[in-house]
Amino acid sequence: QALPSRSGPSSILVSPRQKGNPILNSVRSAAWEYSDIPADYVLGATTCALFLSLKYHRLHPEYIYNRIRDLKGQYKLRVLLTMVDIENHEETLRELSKTSLINNVTIMLCWSAQEAGRYLELFKTFEHAAPTSIRAQQSTSYSDNLVDFITVPRSINKTDALGLVSNFGSIRTAINASPEEIGMIAGWGEKKVQRWCNAVREPFRVQK
Amino acid sequence: MTNDERAPVKLSLPLEFQQDIFKELREEDELVIIARGLGLLRIVTNLLHSYDAAGNNLILLIGADDRENVWIGEALAEHAAISMSPRARGLSLVNTDLMSVGTREKMYAQGGIFSITSRILIVDFLSGLLNPETVSGVVVLHAEKVIATSLEAFILRIYRQKNKAGFLKAFSDSPEPFTTGFTPLTNMMKNLFLQKPALYPRFHVTVAKSLEGRKKAEVIELEVPMTDTMRDIQNAVLECVEASISELRKNNTGIEMEDWTLDSALHRNFDTIIRRQLDPVWHRTSFKTRQVVRDLTLLRTILHALLSYDSVDFNRYLDTVLAASQPPPGSTRQNQSPWLFLDAANTIFTTAKRRVYTGKVSNASITDLNSVPDSLEPVLEELPKWAQLAEILQEIEQDAYFNPVVHDSSNGSILIMCGDQATCRQLREYLQTMYVRPAGAEQKEDVEEGPSASYMMRRKLRNYLSWKSSFSKVSAALFSENQKAINGSTEQRLQSGKASRPPPNKRRRVRGGASGGAGPGRAETGAVRIAGDRDAHIASLMAELQPTEIEAEQKTEIGVDPLENMDDYYELFDMNDLIVIHPYEGDMDEHVLEETKPRYVIMYEPDAAFIRRIEVYRSSHTDRTVKVFFMYYGGSVEEQRYLSAVRREKDAFTRLIRERGNMAMTINNASLDPQESFLRTINTRIAGGGRLAATEQPPRVVVDVREFRSSLPSLLHARSIVIVPCMLTVGDYVLTPNICIERKSVRDLIGSFANGRLFNQVEAMMEHYKHPMLLIEFDQNKSFTLEPFSDLSAPATTSGLAAVPDLQSKLVMLTLAFPRLKIIWSSSPYQTAEIFSELKKGADEPDPLRAVQLGLDPNLQGDEMRTFNQTSQDLLRAIPGVNEKVAMTLMLETESLTEVANMEEGELAKLVGTEAARRIWRFFNRNFSGDTGEELFASLTQI
Secondary structure, X not given: OOOOOOOOOOOEEEOHHHOOOHHHHHOOOOOEEEOOOOOOEEOOOOXXXXXXXXXXXXXXXXXXXXXXXHHOOOOOEEEEEEEOOOOOOHHHHHHHHHXXXXXXXXXXXXXXXXXXXXXXXXXXXXXXOOHHHHOOOOOOOHHHHHHHHHOOOXXXXXXXXXXXXXXXXXXXXXXXXXXXXXXXXXXXXXXXXXXXXXXXXXXXXXXX | OOOHHHOOOOOOOOOHHHHHHHHHHHHOOOEEEEOOOOOHHHXXXXXXXXXXXXXXXXXXXXXXXXXXXXXXXXXXXXXXXXXXXXXXXXXXXXXXXXXXXXXXXXXXXXXXXXXXXXXXXXXHHHHOOOOHHHOOEEEEOOHHHOOOOOHHHHHHHHHHHHOOXXXXXXXXXXXXXXXXXXXXXXHHHHHHOOOOEEEEOOOOHHHHHHHHOOOOOXXXXXXXXXXXXXXXXXXXXXXXXXXXXXHHHHHOOOOOOOOOOHHHHOXXXXXXXXXXXXXXXXXXXXHHHHHHHHHHHHHHHHHHHHHHXXXXXXXXXXXXXXXHOOOOOOOOHHHOOHHHHOHHHHHHHHHHHHOOEEEOXXXXXXXXXXXXXXXXXXXXXXXXXXXXXXXXXXXHHHHHHHOOOOOOXXXXXXEXXXXXXXXXXXXXXXXXXXXXXXXXXXXXXXXXXXXXXXXXXXXXXXXXXXXXXXXHHHHHHHHHHHHHHHOHHHHXXXXXXXXXXXXXXXXXXXXXXXXXXXXXXXXXXXXXEOEOOOHHHHXXXXXXXXXXXXXXXOOOOOOOOOOOOHHHHOXXXXXXXXXXXXXXXXXXXXXXXXXXXXXXXXXXXOOHHHHHHHHHHHHHOOOOOOEEEEEEEOOOHXXXXXXXXXXXXXXXXXXXXXXXXXXXXXXXXXXXXXXXXXXXXXXXXXXXXXXXXXXXXXXXXEEEHHHHHOOHHHHHHHOOOEEEEEOOOOOOEEOOOOEEEEEEEHHHHHHHHHOOHHHHHHHHHXXXXXXXXXXXXXXXXXXXXXXOOOOXXXXXXXXXXXXXXXXXXXXXXXXXXXXXXXXXXXXXXXXXXXXXXXXXXXXXXXXXXXXXXXXXXXXXOOOOOOOEOHHHHHHHXXXXXXXXXXXHHHHHHOOEHHHHHHOOHHHHHXXXXXXXXXXXXXXXXXXXXXXXXHHHHHHHOOO
């Protein structure tokens, strides 16, 4: 009756070692079950995660290396889900950055159990999703686009954007308007006018 | 220092303290902090000239902005002409737009004085184009900006490491930044590699003596009362500010909030102060807090606008503000700015409107109080300062007539100084038209024929009304979706009601529509919203405002002078009967004074620095008399702001003097210990027994030149890593032949996720490097966490997430798409520098040549035109329909954004294809004004 699963089980596999980890309480939208696996969590056919609390890492620095070694090069994406629960994290994180390079793990930092749980959910949810939403600009409403566009140069805000468009009727006219004309709009001081006009007029290419 | 002290150099430093500073600076290196308005640039130019005249040198001027460059360039040329020094070469500018590497190299070889953009100078220093050892001296302007991580500090460090003999002088005329933090002055001196600070506040003995010794400038202070309505609005705004501050206090306990008072809220940088205080806990602050911080900035702008804009423009500005603060889609009542809910906010908007027009009380409406007045009547309140200004001018005229001044070298012209260009324009128009009477006013006899702004105001109101009708269409078109999301039912009624006119006694609360009641309404959510006026009312108001014959005779367009037929119509003005209106422009004001040589100066707005400039001017020219009128609104924010600015500067100097007294001597030893620098090059990878061999290369990192805007290259250099600036196509930093790093601040990260740039960048790195890495760099003083999730409680269904994914989900998507990509999390640039050297340990050094060539489009190879301006590039990317490929094509094929905007759809389609062309063209050409509003309204929903 069920569709044949394309890859891997449909729920997050959790190693019994993780029993009692509070982050499991925050995994709500994805199903999870215990299973005997070398990693802490298996999030897809080629994705696994190890959980590391920096507090623990400070006490047992060798632990994580043993765990990484146990993975034996399986899985394509090996996430090291790291919980930042200490204040002086700099040195530890520096060391882990180096480790991630050598041992081929990807570090994801989280600052709370909820966030950690959420990452687990996300990895599972997006297992088969295409990365469309980070691939190109998402279309939003025209007004958002318009405001985004006009507010690109520094210090121009939404109110100014509205003033500009309402004065000139369309963006094209606003772009062609002379600095004096723009300066007459309430709220557009000299600096803003200059920034806007420069941004619009300056050639794309830097003339060498 | 050069030996050409004997060279005849003519200086223009008439005052004693200026000469003192100059002498001190010639003798030794120091940081000069001087009070604003005491002529800093004049000292700088004289100093530069003294070196320039000596010739045979290479002097770098860093930190100067465009205007200062122009000023210094002109002044140097002038000095050179006066002293007739054959070896003076004047100032050469180096900024991106002008010259190529080759030209720069040639120029440096020639020597002279250069003002160089920091970003170019650092690259030239690092790439060896300009050898620091050949530089004979560096002059730093705006020394207050040289903080530890700044480019300027980086430049000075390289300069001092390689060159111990050259001179180094730093200048600043704003003491305030030197007083925040722990031993700020000492730290600044360390960044500047200087030992000795010289402080010249206004109360310095020599300064005071030079300015007060001889005839002082005559200053007449005029306190202008505000009108009642203005005071009402000001009080209401202040109430809103106060409410916002208490809101902040309530929501953020545990932060030092002593400074969060109404008084300090009036400062220019109050919101930045709050922002800085909140930064460490920014992730924990609620959406509301952030909004309140934004609101404070807005409220301050409103306060400023109240005093400087005329009533019509002010009302128009408020209309825009209101429309822009319409709630975003999907928001609830909680998401609106809190101050909009206050009664005070209502007062602001109603009073502002009442200053422009009110309902006319006709006989019909007296009997029926409930009915909406049938027509509107213009009120057109004038700013009190206008009348005062006219009065002063009259007085000056009389004064000039009755006591003709003994002959002196002043011009007899009148200089009016005001805050900004807009005020300038306003005053110019007022002065031109103040004696023009609209016909209607003539009928009222008895009224004394005083100056009035009624002509100008009527013209403005006409413009306003025509603007307003199109504006309501624009805002309706733009924000209808948002509003619909909140209360769909009301919109429904609006749509259906449009055809038939509503009964006159039924007040309809409709935002921005063409129909509705006359007073401001409240939205269903309770916040103030724009109340439209009925078409009929507007029409009657318009009829009333029809230009009378007299008005029609006046020149229509005032403010913009087309400079055509220059020779036929223009001649030089006689300087004796001239009124010059000019905005305050920092040091440039000195030029204005020198050029106009005014006998009378009217300060339309208070400005502490300008008063000093007049003092300096007055004391420098004993033969000129100046009479100054100084105007401000009594009991206004303007007055308070002026007083507190003066006080703050004085406090800052006092603190600096105290700190200088306690300052420990700092000895800069920038060079690296020779032993260490040898050890660093030793290759430790020789497993036991091998002969120790020093590799030839010190550690190095290839850095993209665009990355020099961040502080990381400077910090890497501080860790004695050699920086190789290159134009990289793939990645930002190349650490080893295998490791390539793309750096993103959290802000950039969000931005480049949104427009898909990051995906492409990572894709390119994956293709060319074995270990591509994404560096997520947090700010030094900001919280080391990502923003909290948009909504934790909402179920994370796939469809819901796909619609509006948050930052975390995007990161997850990225790692799933590129399993090989590693992420480096760094809490600050300092930390990043450490991580980089950790990653570099024991690895080979990168090859800059290869790094540059990777990922280059073979067609573009060797093309000099590969660098693009960042802002216009970002603008281009913000256009819907523009992806990486389209952006690249447009940047290469077209000249500027203006050109793209003016292209026809067909032309665009040839370049980027029909689909993208259609979207781009529609983006630029959508028309809001005119009659298309209705169609727009309908079509907006389809996009």
